Amino acid sequence: xxxxxxxxxxxxxxxxxxxxxxxxxxxxxxxxxxxxxxxxxxxxxxxxxxxxxxxxxxxxxxxxxxxxxxxxxxxxxxxxxxxxxxxxxxxxxxxxxxxxxxxxxxxxxxxxxxxxxxxxxxxxxxxxxxxxxxxxxxxxxxxxxxxxxxxxxxxxxxxxxxxxxxxxxxxxxxxxxxxxxxxxxxxxxxxxxxxxxxxxxxxxxxxxxxxxxxxxxxxxxxxxxxxxxxxxxxxxxxxxxxxxxxxxxxxxxxxxxxxxxxxxxxxxxxxxxxxxxxxxxxxxxxxxxxxxxxxxxxxxxxxxxxxxxxxxxxxxxxxxxxxxxxxxxxxxxxxxxxxxxxxxxxxxxxxxxx
Amino acid sequence: xxxxxxxxxxxxxxxxxxxxxxxxxxxxxxxxxxxxxxxxxxxxxxxxxxxxxxxxxxxxxxxxxxxxxxxxxxxxxxxxxxxxxxxxxxxxxxxxxxxxxxxxxxxxxxxxxxxxxxxxxxxxxxxxxxxxxxxxxxxxxxxxxxxxxxxxxxxxxxxxxxxxxxxxxxxxxxxxxxxxxxxxxxxxxxxxxxxxxxxxxxxxxxxxxxxxxxxxxxxxxxxxxxxxxxxxxxxxxxxxxxxxxxxxxxxxxxxxxxxxxxxxxxxxxxxxxxxxxxxxxxxxxxxxxxxxxxxxxxxxxxxxxxxxxxxxxxxxxxxxxxxxxxxxxxxxxxxxxxxxxxxxxxxxxxxxxx
Ligand SMILES: CC(C)[C@H](C(=O)O)[C@@H](O)C(=O)O
Ligand SMILES: CC(C)[C@H](C(=O)O)[C@@H](O)C(=O)O
Numbered sequence: 001x002x003x004x005x006x007x008x009x010x011x012x013x014x015x016x017x018x019x020x021x022x023x024x025x026x027x028x029x030x031x032x033x034x035x036x037x038x039x040x041x042x043x044x045x046x047x048x049x050x051x052x053x054x055x056x057x058x059x060x061x062x063x064x065x066x067x068x069x070x071x072x073x074x075x076x077x078x079x080x081x082x083x084x085x086x087x088x089x090x091x092x093x094x095x096x097x098x099x100x101x102x103x104x105x106x107x108x109x110x111x112x113x114x115x116x117x118x119x120x121x122x123x124x125x126x127x128x129x130x131x132x133x134x135x136x137x138x139x140x141x142x143x144x145x146x147x148x149x150x151x152x153x154x155x156x157x158x159x160x161x162x163x164x165x166x167x168x169x170x171x172x173x174x175x176x177x178x179x180x181x182x183x184x185x186x187x188x189x190x191x192x193x194x195x196x197x198x199x200x201x202x203x204x205x206x207x208x209x210x211x212x213x214x215x216x217x218x219x220x221x222x223x224x225x226x227x228x229x230x231x232x233x234x235x236x237x238x239x240x241x242x243x244x245x246x247x248x249x250x251x252x253x254x255x256x257x258x259x260x261x262x263x264x265x266x267x268x269x270x271x272x273x274x275x276x277x278x279x280x281x282x283x284x285x286x287x288x289x290x291x292x293x294x295x296x297x298x299x300x301x302x303x304x305x306x307x308x309x310x311x312x313x314x315x316x317x318x319x320x321x322x323x324x325x326x327x328x329x330x331x332x333x334x335x336x337x338x339x340x341x342x343x344x345x346x347x348x349x350x351x352x353x354x
Numbered sequence: 355x356x357x358x359x360x361x362x363x364x365x366x367x368x369x370x371x372x373x374x375x376x377x378x379x380x381x382x383x384x385x386x387x388x389x390x391x392x393x394x395x396x397x398x399x400x401x402x403x404x405x406x407x408x409x410x411x412x413x414x415x416x417x418x419x420x421x422x423x424x425x426x427x428x429x430x431x432x433x434x435x436x437x438x439x440x441x442x443x444x445x446x447x448x449x450x451x452x453x454x455x456x457x458x459x460x461x462x463x464x465x466x467x468x469x470x471x472x473x474x475x476x477x478x479x480x481x482x483x484x485x486x487x488x489x490x491x492x493x494x495x496x497x498x499x500x501x502x503x504x505x506x507x508x509x510x511x512x513x514x515x516x517x518x519x520x521x522x523x524x525x526x527x528x529x530x531x532x533x534x535x536x537x538x539x540x541x542x543x544x545x546x547x548x549x550x551x552x553x554x555x556x557x558x559x560x561x562x563x564x565x566x567x568x569x570x571x572x573x574x575x576x577x578x579x580x581x582x583x584x585x586x587x588x589x590x591x592x593x594x595x596x597x598x599x600x601x602x603x604x605x606x607x608x609x610x611x612x613x614x615x616x617x618x619x620x621x622x623x624x625x626x627x628x629x630x631x632x633x634x635x636x637x638x639x640x641x642x643x644x645x646x647x648x649x650x651x652x653x654x655x656x657x658x659x660x661x662x663x664x665x666x667x668x669x670x671x672x673x674x675x676x677x678x679x680x681x682x683x684x685x686x687x688x689x690x691x692x693x694x695x696x697x698x699x700x701x702x703x704x705x706x707x708x
Contacts, residue, residue, distance in 0.1 A: 156553035
């Protein structure tokens with residue numbers, strides 16, 4: 001089979017880590033006799049530099065015409081600390097989410113055994129953690145209108161909006177994933193305060209009878225923020241709205257202790273994108289020291305979710321796991337041992353797969 | 355001096371823990387020659403049972419006419435899992451916040467050395483943590499209008515609103531507290547997405563020159579959720595808006611590992627209230643097993659913040675610290691050692707003070 005992959009490497013370390021993920025995909029293609037056709041396009045600060053906009057039309061067209069998007073990272077220090085700048089890389093991200101209809105951000109959290117000691121949490125809390133955070137990504141207070149200032153500039157407002165359709169789509173996805181996993185779904189909201197949360201709860205309750213095998217629990221967001229730390233293995237699939245998801249998925253990501261290992265997928269109406277959860281890490285750009293594993297694991301998610309290539313996906317994950325066990329790691333994980341370069345780790349993975 | 359204290363014991367274990375805090379206050383009164391005059395009133399589920407409303411007018415009047423409010427906890431299982439119930443205990447809480455103008459919730463986090471091992475975090479991350487979370491409590495998406503549903507019921511919306519005055523009041527409080535502490539202020543927002551956050555940042559930046567000795571940093575809420583876990587000692591004073599504060603203060607509270615020890619204060623325009631951060635713990639009600647220390651420490655905050663009695667406040671905190679070191683603790687902290695009852699711990703504290 002042949003698959004069209006849009007490659008948006010982005011800023012900072014983006015190009016270096018994406019290059020390794022492509023090499024890994026090529027090794028898979030060769031071994032399993034697939035064809036991956038890559039086309040590159042600009043996004044983020046590098047797109048602003050060239051086109052004056054962080055998500056150019058041609059990038060959007062490419063994404064629309066691809067079977068999946070492999071994404072690096074965006075962000076450049078020159079745009080930081082200036083939330084009022086006219087054009088910012090993050091706007092590219094938000095525009096892309098909206099235009100591609102990327103309604104669900106998936107973040108699996110399944111720490112590698114060999115890395116449990118890197119967690120800020122005590123090891124016994126991490127053992128057996130295997131949970132999937134699903135964050136709604138195109139609704140809520142991120143996109144609700146009106147948003148702005150009163151005429152005298154002295155009052156600011158944002159609007160959180162959800163329609164029944166938006167909620168049903170993402171909650172269903174949660175039920176479906178839970179069905180393929182340990183059959184437990186946690187809906188996180190703030191139904192004791194917010195009207196939007198009450199709609200979420202109402203719809204989830206309406207869907208429950210369609211999925212009798214799934215155990216559903218409803219949890220307030222403040223409680224969820226505690227449970228992620230005190231008892232992470234209680235979660236199987238968690239679904240929540242955009243803003244809560246922004247906070248909770250980042251909170252959940254650090255308990256693994258190795259941000260450089262965490263992949264994500266954003267499921268789209270048109271096409272889906274796959275990207276590491278870490279940022280563009282500008283200090284490391286061009287130094288060949290960044291950890292490519294999160295991007296490689298994102299490519300593994302692409303194989304599984306976008307192309308249905310489960311065996312191929314599992315082999316990529318196995319390769320990463322073995323590289324960790326072999327201590328063939330970049331400096332973020334080296335802990336005084338030998339640190340290998342981005343390309344060396346990529347080559348190791350490619351060789352393992354072959 | 356004589357002080358009028360409104361006592362709202364509330365539901366569940368509320369009455370038991372508040373009784374111990376009163377005993378401790380009485381011991382302080384005797385030793386330092388003060389007079390504390392207590393008047394009790396109903397709030398929460400127990401107020402619904404009697405008056406049909408969780409924050410009756412007479413309770414409000416009492417609070418308005420008191421120098422401070424000592425609060426237990428509210429919440430009853432019969433109202434849980436029914437976010438659409440007409441009358442709920444939490445409404446009493448929100449009504450009280452609004453009517454008393456409780457605009458700032460203060461949560462100091464300074465774990466006791468003898469309890470560091472109880473934290474879900476590795477001990478080395480906890481050592482030296484001493485941080486104060488300040489949450490805005492009467493604005494934002496909790497109280498913004500419109501809130502509700504479209505006519506067909508298919509769209510729900512909430513509104514987050516902040517005025518310049520509301521923001522300035524709380525940010526100033528942050529600057530003031532930072533000035534009395536380690537002179538570092540972290541403003542947590544989501545200025546890359548929200549108009550209200552951009553107002554927060556604008557106002558904080560405007561105030562900066564008035565407090566040249568304070569180092570100010572701006573942090574996105576998703577990043578703050580990570581830093582609380584990975585590097586809590588970086589914080590001195592953190593200020594944030596209502597919803598973010600709900601999530602982050604609860605997240606921060608569990609890293610101490612002993613919720614039963616954490617006090618809080620809500621600073622009001624009219625009068626201030628002092629309460630443990632833990633809930634009403636209905637399973638333990640009436641059993642004389644609940645940990646009274648969080649409430650006792652809340653009374654210590656009252657002595658300091660509401661009455662300016664610093665020496666008295668410090669003595670209460672010392673008593674609690676010594677009780678922990680002496681292992682004279684309730685069952686939540688006993689770990690296989692002897693567990694003392696609520697009243698026994700209260701008596702120990704009273705004797706220590708005398
Ligand atoms: C950059 C920012 C707008 C974005 C978000 O809040 O969604 C980021 O934090 C993320 O989680 O991808
Ligand atoms: C009960 C609820 C409305 C309340 C809040 O969200 O403010 C609680 O979580 C708190 O933090 O005091």
